[in-house]
Structure formats: structure tokens, C-alpha cells
Amino acid sequence: MTFLRNIWYVACWDHEIAEGALLGRRLLDEAVVLYRDAAGKPVALRDLCPHRLAPLSFGRIVDGSLRCGYHGLGFDAQGQCVHNPFGPPSRTMKVQSYPVVERHSAIWIWMGDAQAADPALIPDFGFNDPDAFFVGKGYIGVKAGYELEIENILDLSHIEFLHPDTLGSDQVSQGEYACQVEGDVVWSNRTVHGEIMNERLSARMGVEPGQPADRWIHVRWTMPANMAIFAGAVPSGRPQKEGRETPTAHLFTPESAGSTHYFYSISFPRAMGDYGAQLAREQVEFLSVPFATEDLPMLQAQQANLGSGGLRDARIGWLPGDAAGARARKILYERIDAERRLASPIEAAAEAPAA
Amino acid sequence: MTFLRNIWYVACWDHEIAEGALLGRRLLDEAVVLYRDAAGKPVALRDLCPHRLAPLSFGRIVDGSLRCGYHGLGFDAQGQCVHNPFGPPSRTMKVQSYPVVERHSAIWIWMGDAQAADPALIPDFGFNDPDAFFVGKGYIGVKAGYELEIENILDLSHIEFLHPDTLGSDQVSQGEYACQVEGDVVWSNRTVHGEIMNERLSARMGVEPGQPADRWIHVRWTMPANMAIFAGAVPSGRPQKEGRETPTAHLFTPESAGSTHYFYSISFPRAMGDYGAQLAREQVEFLSVPFATEDLPMLQAQQANLGSGGLRDARIGWLPGDAAGARARKILYERIDAERRLASPIEAAAEAPAA
Amino acid sequence: MTFLRNIWYVACWDHEIAEGALLGRRLLDEAVVLYRDAAGKPVALRDLCPHRLAPLSFGRIVDGSLRCGYHGLGFDAQGQCVHNPFGPPSRTMKVQSYPVVERHSAIWIWMGDAQAADPALIPDFGFNDPDAFFVGKGYIGVKAGYELEIENILDLSHIEFLHPDTLGSDQVSQGEYACQVEGDVVWSNRTVHGEIMNERLSARMGVEPGQPADRWIHVRWTMPANMAIFAGAVPSGRPQKEGRETPTAHLFTPESAGSTHYFYSISFPRAMGDYGAQLAREQVEFLSVPFATEDLPMLQAQQANLGSGGLRDARIGWLPGDAAGARARKILYERIDAERRLASPIEAAAEAPAA
CATH class of the missing domain: 3.90.380.10 (Naphthalene 1,2-dioxygenase Alpha Subunit; Chain A, domain 1)
Incomplete structure (x- = not known):
């Protein structure tokens, strides 16, 4: 199945990533880990340490960055390795990060082209704003x-x-x-x-x-x-x-x-x-x-x-x-079909269902 | 696996479809629903509403016909739509029905060509007749x-x-x-x-x-x-x-x-x-x-x-x-092979195991 | 996945096949049954009766040989049929047997070429010898x-x-x-x-x-x-x-x-x-x-x-x-690759990952 990727999805409710919590959740068939950084801002990374495939959600948050629970590698909100107990941080081991926005009591995630992740595209669920409701x-x-x-x-x-x-x-x-x-x-x-x-x-x-x-x-x-x-x-x-x-x-x-x-x-x-x-x-x-x-x-x-x-x-x-x-x-x-044509014009043409 | 289709199978015991009961059961890898009509006669239909694929066994019996539990469509013993809460009964939405016979304390079902469903072909289990045993x-x-x-x-x-x-x-x-x-x-x-x-x-x-x-x-x-x-x-x-x-x-x-x-x-x-x-x-x-x-x-x-x-x-x-x-x-x-040759002569020849 | 076959693996701890016990265990994706013969020597056979595919581990040990629990066929430690309740022992129904050695508190099994099963190849875990430890x-x-x-x-x-x-x-x-x-x-x-x-x-x-x-x-x-x-x-x-x-x-x-x-x-x-x-x-x-x-x-x-x-x-x-x-x-x-090349030179060449 092909999912629409350049769109905002709800990843979790705001309270599911209370301070210090790590939430591992499969979204669009990808393992994602969600947590809040030192400032309380939500972060979403691929839930997969590039070293030995450990889920990062089994780790812990240290100084607002995520430490793998297997061999201690640390990654920042952009997925860059910023801590390595065995030497200088690795430049090659990088984790995919996803744009996220906290709005309307939910954490919204964008799993497509990060350049296109405009928060204005989040649909209006103003009745879920905790200030007013x-x-x-x-x-x-x-x-x-x-x-x-x-x-x-x-x-x-x-x-x-x-x-x-x-x-x-x-x-x-x-x-x-x-x-x-x-x-x-x-x-x-x-x-x-x-x-x-x-x-x-x-x-x-x-x-x-x-x-x-x-x-x-x-x-x-x-x-x-x-x-x-x-x-x-x-x-x-x-x-x-x-x-x-x-x-x-x-x-x-x-x-x-x-x-x-x-x-x-x-x-x-x-x-x-x-x-x-x-x-x-x-x-x-x-x-x-x-x-x-x-x-x-x-x-x-x-x-x-x-x-x-x-x-x-x-x-x-x-x-x-x-x-x-x-x-x-x-x-x-x-x-979905338009997105597919952009991503892979030939494949999309071949797979398109007859109109 | 190819099942023999032009033959009687036991679908359930007679008591499994007591009055008002709906029994959903997979038979020959097809979802079937069994119940009794207003006269107590057993009925077997495909357990699948043609509207939105809901199992009819999640519905209920009203005046001896089966109502889907999702949007209320009703079907008679022949699988014909006879009730539509939103307009006239649909002529295109039809459910497959199967010949059934109650005999020897069991409900027998015929999942092949309905024209050939001769009750005389049911094997003799007279010792299961509740009148005498x-x-x-x-x-x-x-x-x-x-x-x-x-x-x-x-x-x-x-x-x-x-x-x-x-x-x-x-x-x-x-x-x-x-x-x-x-x-x-x-x-x-x-x-x-x-x-x-x-x-x-x-x-x-x-x-x-x-x-x-x-x-x-x-x-x-x-x-x-x-x-x-x-x-x-x-x-x-x-x-x-x-x-x-x-x-x-x-x-x-x-x-x-x-x-x-x-x-x-x-x-x-x-x-x-x-x-x-x-x-x-x-x-x-x-x-x-x-x-x-x-x-x-x-x-x-x-x-x-x-x-x-x-x-x-x-x-x-x-x-x-x-x-x-x-x-x-x-x-x-x-x-089974004879039935297959009749149904699809070329395919049967190709698939036949070497003698 | 291809497993290395010409090597010793641990099949079970020694105490798992206490006298009279039958242990069925899947090893290298094959069903294996382990038990001890009349002299207490460990035996390993394919856990599959050649008559009707019953697991031999559902059977029992009679006079040190293994009897199938379905129709009573008996097999010796070499997998040869030595007992048939319905006539002379069958010469065609044979069960695969595997070399086994009891050493270092474990039962070691060889699931490759039996001729090559040299016990000297068992690695030294002398600290597991029950006489000394x-x-x-x-x-x-x-x-x-x-x-x-x-x-x-x-x-x-x-x-x-x-x-x-x-x-x-x-x-x-x-x-x-x-x-x-x-x-x-x-x-x-x-x-x-x-x-x-x-x-x-x-x-x-x-x-x-x-x-x-x-x-x-x-x-x-x-x-x-x-x-x-x-x-x-x-x-x-x-x-x-x-x-x-x-x-x-x-x-x-x-x-x-x-x-x-x-x-x-x-x-x-x-x-x-x-x-x-x-x-x-x-x-x-x-x-x-x-x-x-x-x-x-x-x-x-x-x-x-x-x-x-x-x-x-x-x-x-x-x-x-x-x-x-x-x-x-x-x-x-x-x-593993060397073993594969020996077993099937052409297939191994085709499947080999690029170096």
C-alpha cells in the first residue's frame, strides 16, 4: 500500500510524551520514536539505531538528546550523532528525523519531504486547543x-x-x-x-x-x-x-x-x-x-x-x-497518485489502476 | 487446495442455530452465515454484506430475514435484498445463498452447483435421527x-x-x-x-x-x-x-x-x-x-x-x-479432479500431479 | 538462511533428557527428538515418523528404542525400524539419525555429514565438566x-x-x-x-x-x-x-x-x-x-x-x-560459503553476495 507522505499525521496525543517519556510507535509502517527535548519541544526520529538496529525507544534521554540503550550512542533532534562513549561522535551514523509540530493537543508528524512541511497545512482543530477547551x-x-x-x-x-x-x-x-x-x-x-x-x-x-x-x-x-x-x-x-x-x-x-x-x-x-x-x-x-x-x-x-x-x-x-x-x-x-508520479514516474504509470 | 464442491457437507449441528441465533462459520475457506427463517427452516448465506463487506452474522434476524448490523440492509433466504432503510431495496446488491437441508440432527450445506443439490445424496446417518435416537x-x-x-x-x-x-x-x-x-x-x-x-x-x-x-x-x-x-x-x-x-x-x-x-x-x-x-x-x-x-x-x-x-x-x-x-x-x-476438469479443463490438465 | 552443518551444536543440556524423557526440539529448522537409550547414551533422530508424519517425541521408549505413539512402529538409535505391531519390521521406513556426543554437561549434535562428525572438534568447555565443577x-x-x-x-x-x-x-x-x-x-x-x-x-x-x-x-x-x-x-x-x-x-x-x-x-x-x-x-x-x-x-x-x-x-x-x-x-x-560450494557449486555461485 502507498501512503500519502507529504501531509501531516497525528503521531500521538500531547500527554503521551510527558517529560522524560520515550514513545515508540509504528507510523506508515515505519518505526518512529517520539520524545520532548530539554525545552519541552517534541522530537521524532526513526526508532532505529544505525549501529546495531536497536530501537532508540529502549534508550533514555540525557540532557535533551536521545541515548541508545544498547551501546550508548547519543543523537540530537536532527538525528545527528552527538555522543559516543568510545570516541568522537560518528559523522556517518545518522538517524532520520521528521518535522513535528505540537498543536490542538496533538503531536503532528510530516513523513514526506521535510522542505514542504508547512505547519499552516495542519487542519484546524481549534476546539482541541487546551487553552480554550x-x-x-x-x-x-x-x-x-x-x-x-x-x-x-x-x-x-x-x-x-x-x-x-x-x-x-x-x-x-x-x-x-x-x-x-x-x-x-x-x-x-x-x-x-x-x-x-x-x-x-x-x-x-x-x-x-x-x-x-x-x-x-x-x-x-x-x-x-x-x-x-x-x-x-x-x-x-x-x-x-x-x-x-x-x-x-x-x-x-x-x-x-x-x-x-x-x-x-x-x-x-x-x-x-x-x-x-x-x-x-x-x-x-x-x-x-x-x-x-x-x-x-x-x-x-x-x-x-x-x-x-x-x-x-x-x-x-x-x-x-x-x-x-x-x-x-x-x-x-x-x-497519492500525484505523489507517486513525482517520486517515480515510470513505476507509477505501470501500477496505476485502470480508470 | 481444491475442495470437492458438489457434495453435502455438515455446516453445523441443528442446535447450533436455535431460534434467533446467527452462526458465522468458515467452510471450504468461505465465510458462511447460518440461521433459521420464520418457519424454522435453515438458511445459509455468504457471511459478507455486498455493501461494505460487513459480516452478516454481526446483524440480526427481523421477520425471518437477515439485517446487516452496519447499515441495516435486509436479505432474504435467497440472498436477495428485500429491505433498505434508505430507499427501495437494491437489485444489484445480492448475497450468495447455499442449498441447505436439515437431516440426521445436522444442517447439511451444498457449496457447488445449486442445481445439482439433491438431498437424496446426503449419506445415511439414520442413527442420528432425533425421532428415534x-x-x-x-x-x-x-x-x-x-x-x-x-x-x-x-x-x-x-x-x-x-x-x-x-x-x-x-x-x-x-x-x-x-x-x-x-x-x-x-x-x-x-x-x-x-x-x-x-x-x-x-x-x-x-x-x-x-x-x-x-x-x-x-x-x-x-x-x-x-x-x-x-x-x-x-x-x-x-x-x-x-x-x-x-x-x-x-x-x-x-x-x-x-x-x-x-x-x-x-x-x-x-x-x-x-x-x-x-x-x-x-x-x-x-x-x-x-x-x-x-x-x-x-x-x-x-x-x-x-x-x-x-x-x-x-x-x-x-x-x-x-x-x-x-x-x-x-x-x-x-x-475432485473430475470436478476440476469440468470447471476449468486447461488449468486442471496443467496442474494434475503426475500419475 | 543457510546454516553451517558440518559442526557441533548444543542440542540440549544433559539433564533435559533424564532417563525415560523424550525431548522434541527444532534445530536448524529441523524437528529433532532426543532421548537416552537403555545404556543411558544419548540418541538424536528426526522427530518424524515416516509412516504418517507423527512426531516421534509424542511416543515412548520401550527397551531403549523409540516407539511411535500413533501406530506403534519402533526405531533404534540408527533410525532403523525394529518393531512393527502389524508384521515384520519395515525395511523401507527409516528415520534420519544424527551423531550426538555427551560432553561438558551438554548433548552436542552434528547435523551435517555423519562421516565427518569427529568428537575432537567439540570446543573445549572443560569448566562445564560435572566431575570437576x-x-x-x-x-x-x-x-x-x-x-x-x-x-x-x-x-x-x-x-x-x-x-x-x-x-x-x-x-x-x-x-x-x-x-x-x-x-x-x-x-x-x-x-x-x-x-x-x-x-x-x-x-x-x-x-x-x-x-x-x-x-x-x-x-x-x-x-x-x-x-x-x-x-x-x-x-x-x-x-x-x-x-x-x-x-x-x-x-x-x-x-x-x-x-x-x-x-x-x-x-x-x-x-x-x-x-x-x-x-x-x-x-x-x-x-x-x-x-x-x-x-x-x-x-x-x-x-x-x-x-x-x-x-x-x-x-x-x-x-x-x-x-x-x-x-x-x-x-x-x-x-558456510565453502560448505555451500561443496554441496551445490552452481547454486552457491549464483547466490553469493557481491564481495
């Missing part, structure tokens, strides 16, 4: 490819069938649905009118249980697989601005062709005070149940049925709610 | 190919060495042995004269412990790997008709090239009343011990030694007791 | 190739970084290092002057804790991956002969290309009496902690980073301490 954060490792995750989030009609007791109701499929494309951004917007939600969900959405509500669920996709959901509800017939819209983030980074890191979060404004902090804690916990016990087995079973081939080449069916997923994947594949 | 039923998933199971059951001389404390004695190998072929049916018949069986076994066979017995063990093989064992004993020198013959079934269905579903049972006539019911329960439990703790590890170790190649091409030795297994596999392979 | 013996199964183990033991500078709390100190890397090659034997000798060892280590080495010591650690490599470490210490400035040198053995046998049997031991002279026996027990236990909790995960992570390719073709770096490992592997690879 309480952010409840979760993580699930999924044995399924990231394209299945794109489809899962962009077609939330599935909450009626896969999450009937938590997030869905039996009216979701009857809602209005609209797919909008704005440049490289795809929106999948759904509104359910007069919906009777289950008691707990209704209360969460700020509608008296048992009363019909108008619920909107708007999903924004940005490349490669970073999605924001803006959802809210009002008593049926009232204007949307009277409701509270709660944003959640659903950020997917390929671990390998058939496995994905799923970073999810839910945010409440700091203006809400302690109650907002409590909601962030409680509701990210609440979300983990359908995500881990309903989405996870479904996605992993789809992946097993998909076999070693990718979703791009699979024979699948079509329902109206698939519009957004199809548009998003089309945009993504065009970008 | 109490049937104790067991199941073991085995990580070994079904051909090794054919050999295991057709050469029961192994009970002397592999099951010395339960089913065997040190005289089994000295018994008479005869292999008979009747069309596509192979018999492997063994009689041990003057056998001193262990105390528990002797009592089970109806012979006073410590007394010499004449024990017969007759095995009937039918394609592809369905075997009946008819075994009994009498005090040495008495006529067979004075003994009680107990039939057991040993039904093997490939899960994949290297793994097999093993359905086994033991039957006692309903005429025996409560005692027969008790024996069926007790003795199927008793059999599970040698099957799971002695046969299972042996077969799995043989498979590991066999590696990725099949038994058909393996270099193996010869003992007199191998006659029945060899005949059975010859009949089976000829049928 | 108390030998504490341990075993770890490692999911890493044996070449990584050669490098690990031949460059013990790693004890400073990987074993800082047990075997190392922060002065090891500053010690003197010398690599010596004597024919096919490679020495990696390290001496640390004025070393302050941790309290427990210092006591073990016979130096008063807190006092500077001169510690020597000499490693001897013999093909393919059998190493002896001779280590001792004296109060700084005193002559070596005043210290107690303790030998340990580190014997590696490939299980497969990516996994290795690690046999390790530590020896104390019988002349020490009960205290020597106690030390052997205690110190082999002590060693198991860094070996299993520090070396093992490191080596397995290196192997994972190495992927399916071997260390021979990997791009790795160079530090002065790598001299011995490089020399040892060069000698080993030359011998």
Missing part, C-alpha cells in the same frame, strides 16, 4: 485499514444500526443527508427532525428525554483521515443556535496497510468551568464504549473480509450515504 | 486438514497406541482387518478376538470386566469425510447379534486447507428411555476426552510436520491398516 | 537470529548501558579492548581499571564494595556461536592471579532463521565444596534476570527491525568494539 482524549489501536475508518465516520447513518443503545435511534436513516465538497475538504451533513432519542442521549444533547428533537450531525473530512464531528440538538422546531454544539475529533493515522491508530476526543469550552472539565472526562469515557465494543469489531471484521487487498480495489455496493466517503477517497487517491 | 453431540475445531482425519478414523488400530487407557487395549493390532469398497463407499472393518479390555471400556461394551471379549469396530466412509463407526462386543465366542452395537458419527468439514470442523456424536435408541438419554449425554462427554487430549494434538502435530503441502503429495509410509484410507482418498481425489 | 545451567528461547547473539556476547561494552544495575558500571566503555584471532577462534578481551562496581557485583567479584577494582572480561568465540566468558577482578593494582576467575558458557543453536536456543551456565570448582554448589545455583539464577529482562527484549527488537533479511546483508554501523564480532562472522560466513 477541556479536551477529553482517547486512543484505540485498530486492526483495520484507515480507509475503512474514513467510510465509517463519513457515513454516520450506521449509528442507527451499530450503536442503537448509545448514539443512535431508529430515525437516523430517515434524516436529511447532504454531501458538500469545498476544495480538498468534504462535508457529510445529516439532520434528523422530530427524533426521539434514548433517555441518556437526549439528556446529553440537552433535550428533555421523550421529547422530539431536531438533531444535526455534521462531519468534516480533511486529508488523509482527520475528521471533526459537530453535533447538537434542539427541541423540535427551535432554531439550531439555541442548542449546544459539541465537537469531537476523529483522527486516524495508518500504522500499517491493515492497522490504524485512532485518536478521538471531545471538547467543552473552558468557560464552562469545572462542569466542562467533568463533561470532558465523562463523555470521552462514554464514547469509548461504542467505539471499542461496536465499531472496533465491525471494522476489524471488514478488514478480515477485505483480505490483503485494499478497499480501493474492492468490489463494494452503493447507498446514498456513501457519497461523502467516495468523494473523500477520490481526492485522497488522486493526491 | 437420543443423540449426544460434540464439536472440536482442529488445526489439521480433513484428509488426516479420514486416515485417523479409517485406521482405528491407533486406539491401541494413542488411546491405551480409554478406547484401546494391547490386542487391537492383532485383530482381523478387512477393507471393502462398495462403489463410492469404503469400509474398514476390524475384529479383535479374546480381547481383555480395560474395566470401564468393558462395562461400556456390555462385557464383564476381566472377561475375554470379541469386539468388532466397523467404519464406513462416505465422501468427502463423513464416517460412521459401528462398534460392539460380546463375551468371547458368542454370536455378534447377542451384543449391543453402538453407532457413532465422525463428520469432518474443511474450514481451510489446514483446519477442520469435527462434528462427532453417539446414539442410543429412544426405546431405551431415560437410560438411553443418560448414556448419550455421558458417553459423548467420555469420548471428548481422548478426542480432544490425544487425537487433537497428534493431528495438529502431523499437520505442522506436513507444512504447507497437502497429504496428497506427501511422502508417507505403508502399513496394512492404511488400505481403507488409501482407497477412500483415491476415490475422493478422482472426484 | 558445579555447573549452574539455564535456558532461554530467543526470537532472534543467532548472529545477533554472537555480536551481543562479543561486544560486552553493552553491559554499561543495557545492564547498568547488575553487570555493568559507567566505566566499562572506558576500558581497554583487544580483539585477537587465533585460527578459527576469536577473542574479545576487555579490562577496566579502577572500576567502582555496584555493591552486589563488587561482592560477587571478590572486591570490597566501594573500592576501585581492575576487572577483566575475556570472551572466546568458537564456531558457530559457542562462547566462553572468563571474568574476574582484583583490588586495583593487584596482579590478576590474586583474583578468582569465574567462567560462564553462552552456547547458541539456531532454532530457525529468526529464533535461537540460548544455553548458558556458570561454573565453580567442586573443590569449593557446598559453597561452590550454592554459588552455582544462586548465580545462574542471578544471571537469568539481565539475560531474560534486558538482553532478550533488546535482541528480539533488533530482530524485528532486521525483518526477514539476515544480519549478513544488513546495513549497520561500526564502533571499535565491533571488531571481534565482525571477525567471527567473517570466519563463519567463509565456512
